[in-house]
Structures are given as structure tokens and as C-alpha cells.
Amino acid sequence: xxxxxxxxxxxxxxxxxxxxxxxxxxxxxxxxxxxxxxxxxxxxxxxxxxxxxxxxxxxxxxxxxxxxxxxxxxxxxxxxxxxxxxxxxxxxxxxxxxxxxxxxxxxxxxxxxxxxxxxxxxxxxxxxxxxxxxxxxxxxxxxxxxxxxxxxxxxxxxxxxxxxxxxxxxxxxxxxxxxxxxxxxxxxxxxxxxxxxxxxxxxxxxxxxxxxxxxxxxxxxxxxxxxxxxxxxxxxxxxxxxxxxxxxxxxxxx
Amino acid sequence: xxxxxxxxxxxxxxxxxxxxxxxxxxxxxxxxxxxxxxxxxxxxxxxxxxxxxxxxxxxxxxxxxxxxxxxxxxxxxxxxxxxxxxxxxxxxxxxxxxxxxxxxxxxxxxxxxxxxxxxxxxxxxxxxxxxxxxxxxxxxxxxxxxxxxxxxxxxxxxxxxxxxxxxxxxxxxxxxxxxxxxxxxxxxxxxxxxxxxxxxxxxxxxxxxxxxxxxxxxxxxxxxxxxxxxxxxxxxxxxxxxxxxxxxxxxxxxxxxxxxxxxxxxxxxxxxxxxxxxxxxxxxxxxxxxxxxxxxxxxxxxxxxxxxxxxxxxxxxxxxxxxxxxxxxxxxxxx
Numbered sequence: 001x002x003x004x005x006x007x008x009x010x011x012x013x014x015x016x017x018x019x020x021x022x023x024x025x026x027x028x029x030x031x032x033x034x035x036x037x038x039x040x041x042x043x044x045x046x047x048x049x050x051x052x053x054x055x056x057x058x059x060x061x062x063x064x065x066x067x068x069x070x071x072x073x074x075x076x077x078x079x080x081x082x083x084x085x086x087x088x089x090x091x092x093x094x095x096x097x098x099x100x101x102x103x104x105x106x107x108x109x110x111x112x113x114x115x116x117x118x119x120x121x122x123x124x125x126x127x128x129x130x131x132x133x134x135x136x137x138x139x140x141x142x143x144x145x146x147x148x149x150x151x152x153x154x155x156x157x158x159x160x161x162x163x164x165x166x167x168x169x170x171x172x173x174x175x176x177x178x179x180x181x182x183x184x185x186x187x188x189x190x191x192x193x194x195x196x197x198x199x200x201x202x203x204x205x206x207x208x209x210x211x212x213x214x215x216x217x218x219x220x221x222x223x224x225x226x227x228x229x230x231x232x233x234x235x236x237x238x239x240x241x242x243x244x245x246x247x248x249x250x251x252x253x254x
Numbered sequence: 255x256x257x258x259x260x261x262x263x264x265x266x267x268x269x270x271x272x273x274x275x276x277x278x279x280x281x282x283x284x285x286x287x288x289x290x291x292x293x294x295x296x297x298x299x300x301x302x303x304x305x306x307x308x309x310x311x312x313x314x315x316x317x318x319x320x321x322x323x324x325x326x327x328x329x330x331x332x333x334x335x336x337x338x339x340x341x342x343x344x345x346x347x348x349x350x351x352x353x354x355x356x357x358x359x360x361x362x363x364x365x366x367x368x369x370x371x372x373x374x375x376x377x378x379x380x381x382x383x384x385x386x387x388x389x390x391x392x393x394x395x396x397x398x399x400x401x402x403x404x405x406x407x408x409x410x411x412x413x414x415x416x417x418x419x420x421x422x423x424x425x426x427x428x429x430x431x432x433x434x435x436x437x438x439x440x441x442x443x444x445x446x447x448x449x450x451x452x453x454x455x456x457x458x459x460x461x462x463x464x465x466x467x468x469x470x471x472x473x474x475x476x477x478x479x480x481x482x483x484x485x486x487x488x489x490x491x492x493x494x495x496x497x498x499x500x501x502x503x504x505x506x507x508x509x510x511x512x513x514x515x516x517x518x519x520x521x522x523x524x525x526x527x528x529x530x531x532x533x534x535x536x537x538x539x540x541x542x543x544x545x546x547x548x549x550x551x552x553x554x555x556x557x558x559x560x561x562x563x564x565x566x567x568x569x570x571x572x573x574x575x576x577x578x579x580x581x582x583x584x585x586x587x588x589x
Contacts, residue, residue, distance in 0.1 A: 049455050075457035087452035089445050091512075100445045103438045104457035110466075114433050124437060167457050 002027040009056030017043040019226040030203040032213045035223030041206040050074040078170035082160045088148040095144040098131040101166035134162045154185045171202045178209040278414040287413040293525045294420035295478045300505045300517040302474025308512035310467030311447030313370035315499045316357045316377030320472045322494025324350040324479020329397040339403030346480035347473045354472020361464045384491040396490025504542045510556030
């Protein structure tokens, strides 16, 4: 299996945020993770990206256990992410934000970095070229030299995705990319996600916008109170009574 | 237009270079050269701290003690074993950088102000070691008769000769600093300062870069220490303490955090003013305190921020002019 979340449990003191969750994700698919607020979606992402060490279970990626590794090694293994409340580097330009993410590909050693300006310059040019390609793809190349946090909200989201792609990931974890976007912007986002998938990057998506999730996700996992309550295609999920109950309460309440 | 400004820039750099090279010739006294040498040594300290703190957000307030590590390494090796300056220089840098990396270890657990307090404590521990291990370090009396460097038998033993050595070291330090902050290392530093969690997720090995930031500031302090020991020929523990780190901190805050020119401006400003304000003695520290408060409140980017603001104002002004001009042209085109 490409990415296997195996009986993952994440406990904070007495609170079980994620309880024995197993999800497997195929290479190249768009996998949605949905559930009411506080159901543990972001916690799963935080485990996947190495912020938390799981208290139970494990995550394996391409046959190798990655849970418990430090965050930068997980990134090197091919994981990238965006954040629910966007975390662009606030003193940097759009381009610099992407260059940070490319740093771990650098072939020039640290000492050379200080003492061999020519080699550094050559490598930097290559990075800038690649970064500009990504910005082009996400249609934010015009703002390359502007302060990232000075852009309008929708464009900041794109920059954040471009930055995640700049780490050259195999899997990208997107934490509520449609939050705060209007309908037109959400439609743009849908196109952007298709472009990302066409790059061959597997997408693992946490999202509250059900229309978007149903449209693009090939497979959806549903969480409630830290437990996985359902899994399947959009059509299956949307008819599942357990899911409907988790979201809307009893049917009569509707 | 752009070409013209770059020519202007090179002319400016050339003029400054000539001024710096000729300085000992037109200095009014050897004492003036002495002051400038002193500025050079503090410049190395403030460049180092600015890289670690201004860029990397790593509060290294053990800097005064690390400066001492460089100085004592050189002084001991020279007076006990007769090791020459040129070998002491790399050894002092390595010793201080290693000690700095150790001082930086708590950065895994504590951040920002708490880290500042921990490093102040560790710096004082090093200082106390220098004071109390008198068999090794000469205690409070310090070490004297440290021999000046010599280059192929030519002794660098006057302020004027030392001036050029320090000048070369400062220029090297500045260029290396630019190389550090302008590329991958500098971006990683800024990333972990701006947003630690995001930096981790972008593949930045934050622990490594935190320690690297400390080590770099230590390396600069070590170089400053070796130079200081061989230049002064006498060292004692009393300046290798927290107060010195505080002075360097004041320099970079006034000049500009996260800006190498800021380090230069702040250091020169503070030490030159220091000469004029010598009459006020103890009030100097009060002056530093007031200066920091004023800068933090009204000019968070330091003096270089002022220059930048002025620059963008001018740019906007000239942009405004061309805009008006094009408006006029448009009006003319209207039939």
C-alpha cells in the first residue's frame, strides 16, 4: 500500500483525539477526510506531518514506517502540507517562501554555501526557475516578489499550495483549502486541485465544503469523535445513515 | 537608469574603500585609530549576534562570555605554549563556536525571552569559570603579555598596523555574513523565526539550524576575542560578561535587527557617540536603555529602516511624478 494509516491513536492526557483509525490511500488518488468540528481531522494531519508522535498505531509510507520521525525527515520522505490558518513566512516574498521549501534539496554543502558563491548562485538560479514554474502553474507568478502576507486571501492560499509543492512531495496534505473562499474562488480551487493531481501528487484533503469534497474525492473517510465511522465513495457516504446522523443529528431534527 | 545607479553604487563603494584604506594616514592621533580598531572588534560581535538573533531569532546573550572564550583560547595558547596568532585565530573561532553550540542546546526546550534568560545564565557561568579558575585563567587579574601577531617577521604591533588586520577581518566577516543570510541558511533562519511549525513542515531541520545560528554567532565572537587578545596584549574577565552582550544587543536594535548594514550603523553610532558622551559615565547605560525604548516604539526596524522608508518615499515621489506626466500625455491624446 502507498500510504497506510494503521490503527492510529493519539491521546492527549485523558482526551482521545484520534481513536484507532485506519485509512489506506492509493497512489494518485484524491482522498477526502471529513467530519464535524473536533472530530480529529487536523490531529491526524499533525501526526502525518510529524508534529505529534502517535500514542498508538503507526503510519507507513511506501512500506516504511514514518510515524515518529521528526517533521523535516517526513517532508524529505515526500509529505507536504498546508495549514488551516495559513502559515506563510511573514517577512518573506512569495518566491522566498517557496525557496525555503526547496532548501532540503540543496546539493551544495553548508561550508560550500558560505565559501563558494559561484556554486550557490548556480543552484539558486535553478531553484528560482523551478519555483517560478510552480507559481506559474498556480497562477500567482505575478506576485513572486511581493510580500506573501500582503496578497489577498485566495492568492495566499495558492502560494501556500505552491510552497507545499516546492518541497517536491508525493503526498500533499491540504487542511481546509476552501475555508474562507467564495464560490468563484472555490471553483478555481477545484481546478487547481486537479492540476496538482495531474502532477502525480496524491492529495489527502480535509474539507468542510461538501460539494467540493463530493465532486473531486475518489474516496472519502468520515471521522466523528476521533473514530472512523464510514469510508467509501461520495455516493456511498452521502447515503450512509451513520454519517448523516453525525452531521445532522437525528433525521427528525432536520 | 538602473545601470546608472549601479555605477553610482560602485563609485560609492570605491570612495568608502579609499577612505578606509587611508584612514590611519589622516587620523589625528593613534588614539583615534585605537577607537576605530575597537569599533572593528565590536562590529564582529554585532554581525554575529545579528545573524543569530536578527535572522534566526535565537537570543544568544552569552555572547560576552563567548567573546571571552575566543580571547582566553588565544591568550592561553600564546602565553603558555607560544602559539602564534594565525593558528590561534581558527582555534579560537572553533572553541567559541563549539561553546556557543552547547549554549544553544536549551533552544530545543525554550524559546524567545526564556531562551534569552537561560543564555544570560550560561554566559555568567562561563564568566565565573574565568574568574574562579585562577590557576588556569589568572582569575580576576587576567592574562598579560600576549604577543602581537607577526606576518613573515613583520610585527603587527601598533594600532595603525592592527587597523589593517581588523579591517580585513571585518570585511571578510561582512562578506561571509552576506553569503550566510542571503541564501539557503539565511532563509532557513528567517523561516524558523517567522513560523517555527511551518518551517518544520517545509523540511527545515529546525534543531540543526538553531544550533547553527548559535555556532555562527559564537564563531564571530571567537574571532573578535582572538583579535582583541592579541591587540590589547592584556585580557581580564570583567568585559566578557552579560553587559557586553547587552551593549551588542543595543547596537543591533538601534542599527536594525535582521540587517547586516544595521549592525554596522548601530555599532559605529553607539561607539562614536560613546566617545562624546564619556563625560556622563554611568548615565551611558541609562542612555542605552532610553535609546532601545525609543527605537522599539517608533522605529522597530532600527536606523536602517529610516533609510529604507526614505528610499521608498523617494521612489513613490518619483513614481508619482511619472504618473502625472503620463496623465498629461493621455490628456493630450484626447482629441
